[in-house]
Amino acid sequence: MILAVTMNPSVDISYPIDGFKLDDVNRVGPVRKTAGGKGLNVARVISQMEEEVLATGALGGTIGDYIVKELNKSNIRNDFLKINQESRNCIAILHEGMQTEILESGPTLSKEEGTAFLEKFASLLAEVSLVTISGSLPKGLRTDFYQQMLEISHEKGIPVILDSSGESLKQALLHVEKPFAIKPNTAELSQLLGIEVEDKIGSLKAACDNDLFNGIEWIVVSMGGEGAFVKHGGDYYRTTIPKIDLINPVGSGDATVAGLAVALNKNQDVEAVLKTAMTTGMLNAMEAGTGFINFSKFDHYFDLIKVSKLDC
Ligand code: ADP
Numbered sequence: 001m002i003l004a005v006t007m008n009p010s011v012d013i014s015y016p017i018d019g020f021k022l023d024d025v026n027r028v029g030p031v032r033k034t035a036g037g038k039g040l041n042v043a044r045v046i047s048q049m050e051e052e053v054l055a056t057g058a059l060g061g062t063i064g065d066y067i068v069k070e071l072n073k074s075n076i077r078n079d080f081l082k083i084n085q086e087s088r089n090c091i092a093i094l095h096e097g098m099q100t101e102i103l104e105s106g107p108t109l110s111k112e113e114g115t116a117f118l119e120k121f122a123s124l125l126a127e128v129s130l131v132t133i134s135g136s137l138p139k140g141l142r143t144d145f146y147q148q149m150l151e152i153s154h155e156k157g158i159p160v161i162l163d164s165s166g167e168s169l170k171q172a173l174l175h176v177e178k179p180f181a182i183k184p185n186t187a188e189l190s191q192l193l194g195i196e197v198e199d200k201i202g203s204l205k206a207a208c209d210n211d212l213f214n215g216i217e218w219i220v221v222s223m224g225g226e227g228a229f230v231k232h233g234g235d236y237y238r239t240t241i242p243k244i245d246l247i248n249p250v251g252s253g254d255a256t257v258a259g260l261a262v263a264l265n266k267n268q269d270v271e272a273v274l275k276t277a278m279t280t281g282m283l284n285a286m287e288a289g290t291g292f293i294n295f296s297k298f299d300h301y302f303d304l305i306k307v308s309k310l311d312c
Contacts, residue, residue, distance in 0.1 A: 006039025041291020045258035061086030255284035
């Protein structure tokens, strides 16, 4: 089973508003509320791939209750730490073809809650064979929190796919126990290394060869419609994907992490791992929902993806 961690989940609310007006009353069309946060997108896609997944993290208040209710409705097993403060709402106003987002930063966890989560995490590892950790850390937790989770996973011999950014990712990478896989996009890679990484083989290779990544088995640099550049051990790969009818690419990175997790958890070969990860990313981009795929289309798109090993 795969454990999908979201430390700062949310209820994602979308408000379609025709003719959005500032400093005035706006009446909303049909409202959509979904359990959100990157790790919950990962859990949903794994579940849509008909694989076993357990969602965990920290949540609280009535918003936390709503998230659990939604996960239960979708038959996604979950075991979250209940915290004192309320989980967050994230609002997207859809107007005139644009999306204006209003994001709460979410609860602040106490030191005790941080410790309690690490204990829960350690006990859940008894049931799982792979972990995904996605998204930002909530306030109150030290930036080395993911590093502590990596240490616990390493002690139990369980591989971790870490999909985060900023300081919490950097801290985790500076540590001796590395994640098994990471999936930055080029913008995240540039931010992490403090250089402009371009969509060119030379630039991508140089970035992946940075000492910061030593010991990471899989670096999947996703590049939206351009597929991905990948470093696996000492080998480099380029994946090419077909043109698709793009509906909503938000959450495609999370869907890619889900595909990567499922394929790695089944010990598939390099080509199958990368094709699976690209397919789930594409399937997400073809749906309106975020972190949502139509798994019946999987085989068709899987066969259209090309993986080439690079001589570099
Ligand atoms: P992130 O959401 O983390 O920025 P990307 O946008 O790179 O991630 O998307 C992850 C994967 O999803 C890509 O590698 C690709 O397989 C698929 N994908 C995303 N956008 C598109 C698109 N416009 N066309 C086809 N596939 C896409």
